[in-house]
Amino acid sequence: MNRPELDYYAVLDMPRTATKEQLSLAYRRLAVRLCPHRDRRYEQDFVPLAQEGKLTHLSPMGEAKQWAYINMAFDVLGNELYRAIYDRYGEAGLFEGVILPNGYFPPYQYHGDHMRVYEQVFSSYSPYANVIDAVTNPPSLYATREHGIGVRHKDASTERIIHLSLEEVRTGCVKLMHVWRQEIVDAKESRLEKRKHTLKLIIQPGTTAGTRYCFKEEGDRYPTTIPGDIIFIVADKPHPQFERRNMHDLVYRYNISICQALTGFIFYVHTLDKRQLKIVITDVVQPGYQKILPLEGLPKCRNLDAVAALKPAKKKFDEFGDLIIEFNYIFPKYLTPGMKAMTREFFGEFRKSELELEREEKKQMQ
Template sequence: MGIDYYGILQIPKHSNDLDIKKAYRNLALEFNKGLLENKEAQQVFTLIGEAYDVLSCPQKRAIFDQYGEEGLKRGIPTVDKYIPAYHYHGDPMITYKDFFGTTSPYADLLDFLKNPPLLYKMADGNQCIRKKQEPIKHPLQLTLHEIFFGGVKKMKIQRLAFTNAEKSCTEIKEKILNISIKPGIRPNTEIIFPEEGDQNPAQIPADVIFITEDRPHETFVRDGDNLIIEVDVTLEEALLGTTVTVNTIDHRTIRIPITDVVYPGYEKIVEGEGMVILEQYPNKGDLIIRFNINFPTYLPKNSKDVLRKGFHLARLGGGAGQHEVINKLVLADKILRVDPDERLPPM
C-alpha cells in the first residue's frame, strides 16, 4: 500500500487548494523547528514536503487520486501520450523556501495567505501559481568614450507580447529599451529592466538584465578609475628626456614633458587625466604612462666613448645627476661635430 499524502497533511480528500496550503504551513513550521532535535522530525518533514509537492499540483493530485502513490511514481500510459513517473527531489527545504520565500523556521507564515502569489486559471478550470521566469542576461559592450561621457544607449529586443485584452494570445514584437549610462560606470554593472521578457499567461515575464563590459580601446587601457597608455621611446629619449603627446578621450591634446631617466618599469603619472569617477563626477582618476624603450641596433665607437666617459664621470660624482652629465657630454660632442663653416660667429 502506497503513501497517503492526505493523511500526511491531516486533511480530507475533498480539501481545496487553500486547505492544502494551510495544512502544509502549520506542519512545516512545527517540524522545521524540530529538525535539530531528532532524525524522525527530518523524515516527517521530508514526507510533508513531498505531500505538498504532489497535492498542490492539479495534475499530480489527479493522478494520485486515481492511481495512488504507486501509480504516480510508476508513470501512467494514456491513449495520446505517456505521463512520466513522478520523483520528489528529496530536499524539503527547497519546497519550504518556495512556499515561504525563506528557509527560516520563524518567518511570518501568515504573510503567504495575506499576500498570496498570482494564480493562473488553466483550461481545465484548475489554478496554478504564476512563477516568474528566470532573468535574461545580455552583455553590453561600452566604448571608453561612452563610459567617459555617459548618456543613453538604445537596444532593440524581441519578445512575445500579448495581442488581446484577455491576455491569451501572443506574437513576437520588437521593443526599444533606453539604457541610461552613468559617466564612469564600472564593468559588470547590472542594468535591470523588470519584466521585459516574454509575456505568458501562465508565467510572470522575466527581468531583462544588461551586464556592462569595457570594449577594448586602440590607445588606452582602463584600470579602475585610471587610464593606462604605452609609449615607445628611443634610448636617447629615455636618457635625455622627451615630450609625450596624448590625445585624450575628451578630445584634448596634452603634452607631458618627461625629464626623468626612463628605466624599465618607470611610470609617469599625470593626475586628473584618467577616467571619470562614478561617485565623484566630474572628478577623474589618473593617466599612467608606461614606456617601451627601443634600443639602437648599432652605436659608433665615438658615441660609445662619449657615453663611457659620461657614465665614468657620473660614478666619480657619486651617481648624483648622472643623466645631466651625460646630457652635457652628448651636447658637447654634437657641437664639436658641426662643420666650422656652419658655426655661429663668436659674440
C-alpha cells in the same frame, strides 16, 4: 565621501563582535515594531512589555525611515561576504567595489524590497509572516480555457553583455537596447507574436565593468508564467590608446628611444574627453618609470540607489582616478660596425664624465 559613513551595527544596536544569530535576533526585535504591515495585537508575542518603552538612537526618526535603515543594515550584515567587505573596507568599499584575492567584488546595491528581507528572516518564526506576504504580495494566478487555473511562476532571467567604450564610461551615456520578445496579441491569450521592444539604459559616468542593470519582468509574455527579468552586464570595449586599471585609473603607453630615455622629451596625450595634455619628461626614464597625472582618469561612480534617504540625488562626479603613463623602449634593430664603435666611444666618454662628477661631489662633501 561627503557624509559620515553609516554604522550598520549601531542601526541594529549591536556590537561589531555580534554573531549572525545575535544580529538576526536584534533585527527581529526591531522589525516586529517597525514593519508597516504588522498587527500590533501580536507584538507582545515577540517583544516583552517591559521593553515597550525602550528608546534607541533611531527613535527620533520616523518609523518609515527606521524601517528602511534596519532592512538595509541586515541585508549587509546578514550576508557573510557583504559583512566581511563592510568590516574591512567600510561603506565606501561596499558601495564602490573592491579588488579581492579571488577576483573583483562589484559595487553593492540594496534592492530596496524591505518585505523581502523581512520575509527571509521571519519565514519560520513569525506566525503572521505568511499572512503579511499574501496580503502585500499575493500570488499571481492564470485562468485560461486551454490551461485552466493555476499559479503563475516566474521565467528565468535573460542576461546580456553590453560593451562600453571608455569614452562612454568617461562621460556617461544613454543606450537604447532593442529586444525581441513574445507577446500576447489577442484578448483570449491564445496567440503569441514576436515583437520588438526598446529598453532605455542610463549609463552613469565611471560605471565599472560587471555592473548589472536589471529590467524587471521585461522578458517573454506567456499566459501561464510571469515574465523573466532582462539583465544587462557592463563590460569594457578594448581601446586603442587607453586601458582601465583599478576601476577608475587609466593607463597610457608611449614608445620612446634610448636617446629620449636619457635626455628627456615632450609629447602630447589626447584624453577621452577630447582635451590635449602636454607631458614634459625631464627625468631619466629608467625601467619601471611611470608618469602619474592625478585626477585625469575615469570618474569614480557612486552607488546612487542604495536607500533614497541616504544618498543625495543628482550628485556631481567630482572625484576621478589617475592617468598613469608607462613607457616602452624602442631599440634599434641593427647597428653597423661604425655605429657600434661610435656607441662605445660615446658611452666611454659618458662613463668618464660620471666618474669626474662623482669625484667632485666627494670633494664638496669633505
